Structures are given as structure tokens and as C-alpha cells.
Amino acid sequence: AQSVTQPDIHITVSEGASLELRCNYSYGATPYLFWYVQSPGQGLQLLLKYFSGDTLVQGIKGFEAEFKRSQSSFNLRKPSVHWSDAAEYFCAVVPNTGNQFYFGTGTSLTVIP
């Protein structure tokens, strides 16, 4: 079945430490890939997206993500986390045969001083 998986429900990191949030998908062909961030009680903000081309994508707020076809993954990274990065992060895909967004279950990030 087609799915988007975020294996980590919750991650805690120290401020200044590096971060990697995992996202795996299972679709027949490479879908369009997105990462969104949601602060408590807020809507979603787009961090970055991958459609084609360079597999390392730069986004806002110092985030980047790398598409790895062989692993069907699109992991989000940040070299140095700030306290303001604490939020819920969602990976989303749009199959290239359709136009519907499918969201992962989200990863909650806590940043400790």
C-alpha cells in the first residue's frame, strides 16, 4: 500500500546540536516530496520541497533535505538546532500520478537548553 512513514514520533535534542528527521515513502515512482513545520495551534509552513534535479534541497530556516531514491527516503536535516525549532514536523508526498497530498504522522521536536 502507498504510505508515508515518519518512524520517530518524538525527538529531543539539545540546542546547538544537529538534527535529522526521517521520512520514508512507498510509491511506485518517485513522488513530489515536501517537509512542513507546524507550531502549536498553527497551520503548516513549507520548509522545502523536491520535484526533480539536485537531490539535496535547501529550505528556509537553515533546513535541508536529501532525496535518496535507493532508500525511498527524504530526510530533513539541520546542522544546529535553535530553541525556536521546537514544533511538529510533517513529511508529505504527492504521487506524480495525482494531485493529493499524503502526510506522514509527524515528528514532534523538543529542544532543550
Place this chain on the structure above:
Amino acid sequence: GAVVSQHPSWVICKSGTSVKIECRSLDFQATTMFWYRQFPKQSLMLMATSNEGSKATYEQGVEKDKFLINHASLTLSTLTVTSAHPEDSSFYICSARGRGGGAADTQYFGPGTRLTVL
């Protein structure tokens, strides 16, 4: 950048009443708008897709008579929860895609509406 607003941001109503939520694209024309529902600590679930001037397409399991969607203009879509019950309490989020947007185009999300049904 593209901005999507929702009104109200939160609403409390009595069981059996109807509630209307508005979604507006403020600086672009949204030919397609999407309505999502999010339960606490869970992901977003697509409820329906609406195209301006046509009937909404509902996802499987979503009652179209209960969740009425109207997309009367290129900048406004409304979701009306009819005869609301406590189990309808949730966070409702809309998103919008601009004119000419294809499958790969970005959806811009509203800030969400918190509905609590007593």
C-alpha cells in the same frame, strides 16, 4: 508570499448547531482548495477537494451532507459543519493552490480553526 487565512480561528458551539468556517486566499486566486482535519497529536487527513465553481470531491468516509463545502469564488471556500456533535471537535485546516497549479505545485495552508462542540 501566498497567504491563506481562516475565520474563525476557534469556535465553541452547542451540539446540534451548525458552524461555518471560511478559508480565503488573500493575495492570489485559488482555483483549488483543500480541507483537512487534524486530531490531537495526529497527522492531517484530507476531507475534500473543492474547485471553484464546481462541486467538492469528498474523500472516502467523509459525509458530504454533514460537511458542506462551497467554493463560490477564486478567493473563498467555506466549510459548514452541520448538526455538529462532540465527535466533530477537531482542528480544521484549509489549503489553497493557485491558478494553473498542477500536481507538483505547492499548497499554501491556512492557520487552522479549532472547533469544540459541547
